Amino acid sequence: MFTILANNWSTLLSGLGYTLMASLIALVGSLVIGTLFALMEISTYRWVAIIGRIYVEVVRNIPLLVITMAFYVIVPTYVVQIDGFTAGTIGLTIYTSAFIAETVRAGIESVAVGQMEGARSVGMTYTQAMVNIVFPQAIKIVIPPLGNQFINLVKNSSILAFVAGFDLMYQGKIIANTTFNTFDTYLAVGLLYLILTMPLSYYMRHLEKKWNVA
Amino acid sequence: MSMIEFHDVEKYYGKFHALKDINLTIDRGEVVTIIGPSGSGKSTLLRTINGLERVQSGQLIVNDFDLADKKTDMNRIRKNVGMVFQHFNLYANKTVMENITLGPTLVLKSNKEQAREEALKLLDQVGLREKADSYPSALSGGQKQRIAIARSLAMKPKALLFDEPTSALDPETIGDVLDVMKDIAKQGMTMVVVTHEMGFARHVGDRIVFMSDGEILEDATDVGAFFDHPKEPRAQEFLSKIINH
Amino acid sequence: MKKRLVPLMVAALCGMLLLVSGCGKSLADQDVLQHAKQTNTIVWGVKADTRLFGLMNTKSGRIEGFDIDMAKALTKEILGPKGKAQLVQVTSDTRVPMLKGGNIDAIIATMTITPDREKVLNFTQPYFNAGQSLLVKKGSRIHSVKDLKKGDKVIGVQGSTSVDNIQKAAPQATVLQLSDYAQAFTALKSGQGLAVTTDNGILYGMSEQDHRYVVVGGTFTKEPYGIAINKGQTAMTQRMDQAINTLRKNGTYEKLINKWFGNVPGFDIKEVE
Structure with missing residues (x-):
């Protein structure tokens, strides 16, 4: 394994960079999109809620590979030219956003109805009440499951390998195919994924503790 | 001069007829208590007054705005009509001080310093100045409810609604809350109070409304007479149960 | 009891091995050209998963392609108009063992002539200049x-x-x-x-x-396809080479190339023949 690491250091490092970049973009993107759809799902406007519900149900029940291939093949053919990295990152963002929407929705719904009513009763708008009262309480509840989603996201970023997105898994596959040292290569790749996921996991735990004090 | 007017108001939850043909006018400065058995529609009636529940038909005028009209901005009503809940609904993520000042700064755009000063005055009024920096989770039920009242008062409302404010409290803390309410009543606030506290209804209220099955059965300005000789059989039955209890 | 059984079993095993390898040898070692003439059949290993060369037509259940037509034409050339070409499906992994085992007489299955393969197999001249x-x-x-x-x-x-x-x-x-x-x-x-x-x-x-x-742009590597016959089958290899020359001369080869590749835009027969 160490020879694999030593001989392919720069290749694996560049793969790690692409994986990190895709993960960060998808993390921010899916958090924003997911929260948006969570808000749609709990909207009192029936049609908005239905659209939110359909999005979440459709997206989270389709394999990540299919969503990603759609962006890799269909979008460039009919809409705009995007490369494998972009297609993979968009696919990953969309896919994860559905799970985040569900997590955030559950978090918001677990904040007692009275909190919203209390805020509305002094004349706060829906948005003011959400931002000042409900969200801060929902975040505490949502952080542990959100942490799981984020770790899954980093691992799921290996989808980029299928669309030649130059990520860690893609480089790993190529090294395995040229050296035929499959086991050691994937062991090295696994180790590098740990380097990404462990700090994330640790940070989410830290956040969990920090928010629980307040 | 009327503050709240119900004209032929109907309210349904699906097929359930929650409020039946409600006609009720409450003047400014009046203290009205609403009593009646559970599920009689008292809380629903109260919640329609600040738009937490919508009415389906009839006219509901609060502070000169028609609440049955969908174009009416509910936030403007709520600025002027405060609400005190059975379960307090204090913001769990905010300190006592923030609970009180958040409404004025966000909604009334008061400056922070001014809001803080007024909050301290209100805390004095409810006797909880030392709790300014506590979180709600550190307060007893009675303390929470006094803070909730202070929070409502901070908005300088034209009317205050109380939804069973003492029902969730330990008996020994009820007195403090009722004292604060009496105080507010004396200052001439328009108050609508849904309660099971017959003592408060009898001695503080100017007027008593008895509800059952979504209807107003009695509406008496002579509160003493109502308690001594209720006309309605269902009111007689209800009072005998409460008093014997 | 048990001790006496062991040598007996070893002996039996040896006998079986001898028999099996002997049979294999006899089949693979006999002159395939002669055997083909006796049975009036050449058994070809062909691919069934490669477009244009050898692909199973799911409607007819037959394998079709350039390799297949070449196999048929070569059979007729070697055995006469009544000669039969028997087609056996092979994959890249199975084709050499099957030839060595005598299950097939020749391989015509997009197989590139390489020095390594030439050590264990006989190849005809290239019949398709792949690359x-x-x-x-x-x-x-x-x-x-x-x-x-x-x-x-x-x-x-x-x-x-x-x-x-x-x-x-x-x-x-x-x-x-x-x-x-x-x-x-x-x-x-x-x-x-x-x-x-x-x-x-x-x-x-x-x-x-x-x-x-x-x-x-033509090919930038040379990986010519040849027909493989088992090592040592010189008679068959020579006959097959001769047959390919004949097909080239009498126009059959060009006809078959055109049949399969004429439809490919920009295809140039000179690149592959």
Whole structure:
């Protein structure tokens, strides 16, 4: 394994960079999109809620590979030219956003109805009440499951390998195919994924503790 | 001069007829208590007054705005009509001080310093100045409810609604809350109070409304007479149960 | 009891092994040309999964392609008009063991003549000049490997030697590696790269399927297909070579090439014969 690491250091490092970049973009993107759809799902406007519900149900029940291939093949053919990295990152963002929407929705719904009513009763708008009262309480509840989603996201970023997105898994596959040292290569790749996921996991735990004090 | 007017108001939850043909006018400065058995529609009636529940038909005028009209901005009503809940609904993520000042700064755009000063005055009024920096989770039920009242008062409302404010409290803390309410009543606030506290209804209220099955059965300005000789059989039955209890 | 059994079993095992290997030997070692003449049949190992060369027609249940037609024509040439060509499906992994085991007489299955293979097999002269090439969209500025500049993307298939070859032939180009040929072609269609690179035989198959894509620039590696016969079967090898020459001379070869590749846009018979 160490020879694999030593001989392919720069290749694996560049793969790690692409994986990190895709993960960060998808993390921010899916958090924003997911929260948006969570808000749609709990909207009192029936049609908005239905659209939110359909999005979440459709997206989270389709394999990540299919969503990603759609962006890799269909979008460039009919809409705009995007490369494998972009297609993979968009696919990953969309896919994860559905799970985040569900997590955030559950978090918001677990904040007692009275909190919203209390805020509305002094004349706060829906948005003011959400931002000042409900969200801060929902975040505490949502952080542990959100942490799981984020770790899954980093691992799921290996989808980029299928669309030649130059990520860690893609480089790993190529090294395995040229050296035929499959086991050691994937062991090295696994180790590098740990380097990404462990700090994330640790940070989410830290956040969990920090928010629980307040 | 009327503050709240119900004209032929109907309210349904699906097929359930929650409020039946409600006609009720409450003047400014009046203290009205609403009593009646559970599920009689008292809380629903109260919640329609600040738009937490919508009415389906009839006219509901609060502070000169028609609440049955969908174009009416509910936030403007709520600025002027405060609400005190059975379960307090204090913001769990905010300190006592923030609970009180958040409404004025966000909604009334008061400056922070001014809001803080007024909050301290209100805390004095409810006797909880030392709790300014506590979180709600550190307060007893009675303390929470006094803070909730202070929070409502901070908005300088034209009317205050109380939804069973003492029902969730330990008996020994009820007195403090009722004292604060009496105080507010004396200052001439328009108050609508849904309660099971017959003592408060009898001695503080100017007027008593008895509800059952979504209807107003009695509406008496002579509160003493109502308690001594209720006309309605269902009111007689209800009072005998409460008093014997 | 047990002790006496062991030598007995060893003896039996040895006998069986001798018998099996002996049988195998007798089958593979006999002169296949003579055997073919006796039975009036040549048994061919062919592919059934390669477009244009040997592909199972799911409607008729028959294998069809250039390799198949060549096998039939060669059989008629060697055994006369009544000679029978028996087709046995093989894959890249099974074809050599089957030939060695005597299950088939000859392999005509997109098999490249390589020095390593020549050590264990006899090959005829090349019958199809295969090699690595490029498939591009019609009208592309890429006309050969030389046109690939820095930053140009070429699509290959993971784990194939064709990726190494293109990196040597066009070191400035970026190679995108996808998991199989179907995905590689799909990626080309959606504009993810300027060209797909692999054996021209496979590229012709893609081009024949979608005429908007053409094979350009000839081959930049030499991987000629030959017919393989077991080592030592000199008579059959020579006869087969002779037969190929005859087919070339009498126009059958050109006719078959045109039948299968005439439909491929931009196909040039000179590149492959």
